Amino acid sequence: MTALATIMAGALMAAPAKAEPAVEVLHYWTSGGESKAAGALRQDFEAAGGKWIDAPVAGGGGDAASTVLRSRVLAGDPPNAVQLKGPNIKDWAAQGKLATLDEVAKAENWDAILPPQIRDVVTYKGHYYAVPVNIHRVNWMWVNPKVMEKAGVAIPKTWDEFNTAADKLKAAGIIPLAHGGQPWQEGALFEDVTLGLGGPDFYRKALVELDAKALTSDTMVKVFDQMRKLRGYVDDGFPGREWNLAAGLLMNGQAAMQIMGDWEKGELTAAGKVPGKDFVCAHVPGQFGYIVNSDSFVMFSSANADRAAGQKLLAKLILGKKFQETFNVLKGSIPARQDMARDSFDECAVKSMDDLKTAIDTNSAVPSMAHEMAVPGAVRGAFLDVVTAHFNSTMTSQEAVKRLAEAVDLAK
Ligand code: BGC
Numbered sequence: 001m002t003a004l005a006t007i008m009a010g011a012l013m014a015a016p017a018k019a020e021p022a023v024e025v026l027h028y029w030t031s032g033g034e035s036k037a038a039g040a041l042r043q044d045f046e047a048a049g050g051k052w053i054d055a056p057v058a059g060g061g062g063d064a065a066s067t068v069l070r071s072r073v074l075a076g077d078p079p080n081a082v083q084l085k086g087p088n089i090k091d092w093a094a095q096g097k098l099a100t101l102d103e104v105a106k107a108e109n110w111d112a113i114l115p116p117q118i119r120d121v122v123t124y125k126g127h128y129y130a131v132p133v134n135i136h137r138v139n140w141m142w143v144n145p146k147v148m149e150k151a152g153v154a155i156p157k158t159w160d161e162f163n164t165a166a167d168k169l170k171a172a173g174i175i176p177l178a179h180g181g182q183p184w185q186e187g188a189l190f191e192d193v194t195l196g197l198g199g200p201d202f203y204r205k206a207l208v209e210l211d212a213k214a215l216t217s218d219t220m221v222k223v224f225d226q227m228r229k230l231r232g233y234v235d236d237g238f239p240g241r242e243w244n245l246a247a248g249l250l251m252n253g254q255a256a257m258q259i260m261g262d263w264e265k266g267e268l269t270a271a272g273k274v275p276g277k278d279f280v281c282a283h284v285p286g287q288f289g290y291i292v293n294s295d296s297f298v299m300f301s302s303a304n305a306d307r308a309a310g311q312k313l314l315a316k317l318i319l320g321k322k323f324q325e326t327f328n329v330l331k332g333s334i335p336a337r338q339d340m341a342r343d344s345f346d347e348c349a350v351k352s353m354d355d356l357k358t359a360i361d362t363n364s365a366v367p368s369m370a371h372e373m374a375v376p377g378a379v380r381g382a383f384l385d386v387v388t389a390h391f392n393s394t395m396t397s398q399e400a401v402k403r404l405a406e407a408v409d410l411a412k
Pocket residue numbers: 028034059060061062136263293294295371
């Protein structure tokens with residue numbers, strides 16, 4: 001070997017191998033609209049040289065994905081990037097399982113581009129542990145205007161108006177409310193009714209602070225009364241139905257309205273439907289407010305250099321301007337970062353942006369209980385158990401309120 005070749009061979013051996021970014025991504029974006037949006041993330045990641053290993057777990061709301069996550073962590077083999085949100089982020093961070101994203105956050109100036117409400121959710125003890133993707137609004141009502149017109153009803157603005165309209169629709173042979181009977185969907189209906197009837201302060205007291213007086217109040221009894229009414233406005237096929245199949249009933253004109261977060265808009269637009277023409281996005285009946293849900297990804301610590309590089313790359317791309325626009329247009333949500341142009345967003349997204357601002361200014365923005373933004377998992381479970389048990393039986397509102405207060409007290 002010549003002297004030069006010896007030197008070069010030595011240098012080659014000494015040079016650290018360049019990491020090849022790769023991540024296994026656990027997510028639950030499997031419906032038509034959701035997978036289009038998730039596909040945009042994968043494309044961006046691959047275009048930047050990353051290897052994406054897809055680990056989707058079907059099931060709206062993510063309850064099935066949480067079960068998979070827990071078993072993967074127990075088995076000592078957590079996925080590298082996981083769709084996770086709310087207090088769950090702090091829980092996993094406190095267990096020392098998550099990689100901090102401080103380096104990317106500093107380089108990309110997350111402190112400046114994130115609204116404080118979202119920053120609080122994704123940090124723990126001053127460190128970033130999740131990268132937020134979007135802001136989804138939970139309290140939307142999606143309306144099929146042709147069906148409403150056919151039955152001669154206007155979009156209801158109060159729950160009394162809703163009940164009158166629903167009676168008329170039912171008499172005309174139309175399903176008033178497209179609904180999927182799964183605990184998270186019933187939990188979301190319940191929080192929407194709670195905001196509508198009780199307003200944001202009551203919502204906060206009952207569903208966030210878990211105040212016993214609020215939980216057993218007359219207002220809470222009225223919330224369950226309205227839930228009982230809603231039970232009469234869904235079709236017989238509702239038990240166990242996924243939310244996107246319920247969206248199908250709205251699209252094909254069998255149903256008139258659906259109460260669902262704005263991932264519904266991603267589903268409707270993926271099917272070629274146009275906002276303002278084929279469907280209308282309306283505020284859920286009752287008092288004004290904004291129920292906040294925000295998707296984010298956490299990165300489980302990995303000793304593998306390729307995986308760690310993949311995690312950093314993914315975190316950087318997610319809060320990049322390009323991705324924030326492409327993804328959120330497809331997903332139906334609005335960007336998590338504050339400094340984005342609005343041009344590519346439709347009228348519902350613009351309304352969401354304006355309403356969020358108003359809600360923050362008037363202290364009317366509240367975190368979603370059903371979508372894991374407000375309370376620990378055990379408390380959410382207590383709410384969902386009672387709400388679903390009530391919806392699917394003849395339990396009285398008084399009994400439901402009693403059981404709810406007891407279950408929440410035990411879980412907290
Ligand atoms: C998530 C959305 C998702 C929806 C239905 C929500 O909890 O935040 O991203 O589209 O569930 O699966």
